Amino acid sequence: MPAIDLSVFDLFKIGPGPSSSHTIGPMKAGYEFIQAARALPAEALAKAAGIEVRLYGSLSATGKGHGTDRAVLAGLLGRSPESCSPDFLDDLARTPLAGRPVDLGGVRLMLNAGNVIFDAVEHDHPFNNTLVIRLTTADPQAAPLLEREYYSVGGGFIQIKGQEEPPRGTPLYPYGTMAELKERLAENDLSLPRLILENEMAVTGADETTVMAGVDTILRVMDAAVSAGLAAEGVLPGPIGLARKAKRILERSRIKSQVQETIIGHMCAYAFAVAEENAAGHIIVTAPTCGSAGIIPAMARIMRTRLSLPEQSIREGLLAAAAIGFLAKHNATIAGAEGGCQAEIGVASAMAAAMLAQASGYGPHVTEHAAETALEHHLGMTCDPVGGYVQIPCIERNAVSVVKAYTAFIIASDESPATHKVGLDQAIAAMMDTGRDMSCKYKETAQGGLAVCVATC
Ligand code: SF4
Structure with a gap:
């Protein structure tokens, strides 16, 4: 088994409650997705018409109670867990269906809680807490402009399907147990x-x-x-x-x-x-x-x-x-x-x-x-x-x-x-x-x- 190369600040993360898997992880996923979307070519972004978030597993089963919908929405609206104010989250909770703008570099989309779908509790994704986010066009038959599958693996950590973790330094004193x-x-x-x-x-x-x-x-x-x-x-x-x-x-x-x-x-x-x-x-x-x-x-x-x-x-x-x-x-x-x-x-x-x-x-x-x-x-x-x-x-x-x-x-x-x-x-x-x-x-x-x-x- 490889040596532990976790950081103290991977474990102790500052952010909003009430559940690291259900709020901090999904907020990070939303934030990461919007940064990736902004990096798309202008001609692709010009076709963007909406964002769809699907929650699976326990994110679907208990996501409403945990506030997963507003957490992922806050991430999509450009808030990271460390910087998001509780007032912003309280406001999202108070008026979930009010449209809020997200700017994708010249293209403006309006988002609200309706963009977040509580999908299947039982599913075939490899991790229980899965969310899939898509940047869609006006044509429902067309492939999404961007699709990412995120796994909220606990403690606010996320993994992205098909992506390796960025390389880290090697621990000076390696241990796994x-x-x-x-x-x-x-x-x-x-x-x-x-x-x-x-x-x-x-x-x-x-x-x-x-x-x-x-x-x-x-x-x-x-x-x-x-x-x-x-x-x-x-x-x-x-x-x-x-x-x-x-x-x-x-x-x-x-x-x-x-x-x-x-x-x-x-x-x-x-x-x-x-x-x-x-x-x-x-x-x-x-x-x-x-x-x-x-x-x-x-x-x-x-x-x-x-x-x-x-x-x-x-x-x-x-x-x-x-x-x-x-x-x-x-x-x-x-x-x-x-x-x-x-x-x-x-x-x-x-x-x-x-x-x-x-x-x-x-x-x-x-x-x-x-x-x-x-x-x-x-x-x-x-x-x-x-x-x-x-x-x-x-x-x-x-x-x-x-x-x-x-x-x-x-x-x-x-x-x-x-x-x-x-x-x-x-x-x-x-x-x-x-x-x-x-x-x-x-x-x-x-x-x-x-x-x-x-x-x-
Ligand atoms: S693991 Fe479950 S029961 Fe325990 S603190 Fe977290 S949400 Fe509550």
């Missing part, structure tokens, strides 16, 4: 965050200052999402009518007795805050996905405010968390549509456990065991969002699983490495096997589990 990663660390006498940083620089060509400035930006946006969610009140968008709870949980944690005012109450409030911001379609950081975006920011806020860990340790913890996310993505999946919720919330919890272990000064064995323990106790977790909205069970799941990450760290840090029986590679392999065997009903299609047993919308 946790076992190999530990070998590289021992051979080169490196700390885990240092190795991840060295590989990041080799793969992306960025220098250390640039990479660490990017890490600081990610941590800042994560913390801003915690603050925004704690300040917000009211009901989340969508037909469920789910009330925000983060602020109340924090207030109750503060006024309760010393015994009850635990770290757990604060951790839950922080995780709720970001998960609610995600559900509102506001800006979050994929960690590793939108649905699981509350876990690492909650852990980071706890590390800063309750554990008084220095900022440099938190930075290093984030790099260790990235290593766990890389391994899960490389050897299994981080997409709920492929592996169920174990691949999103489970991996996020494993990343947060590793982050805490690293930042607390433990070496790679404890960091691995913390991650493994967290992931192991999410195995089999299905993805069954009620009504297709990333609200129930997703928001509470962020809170429960940041607590699980903390518990996993306590277990791992209190254990001798020699007595730990399950490796992270084994837990990741088990997650992949379980995900493959999981019925499609439980993989972000809202056709099974809570999604059918809870009739709220």
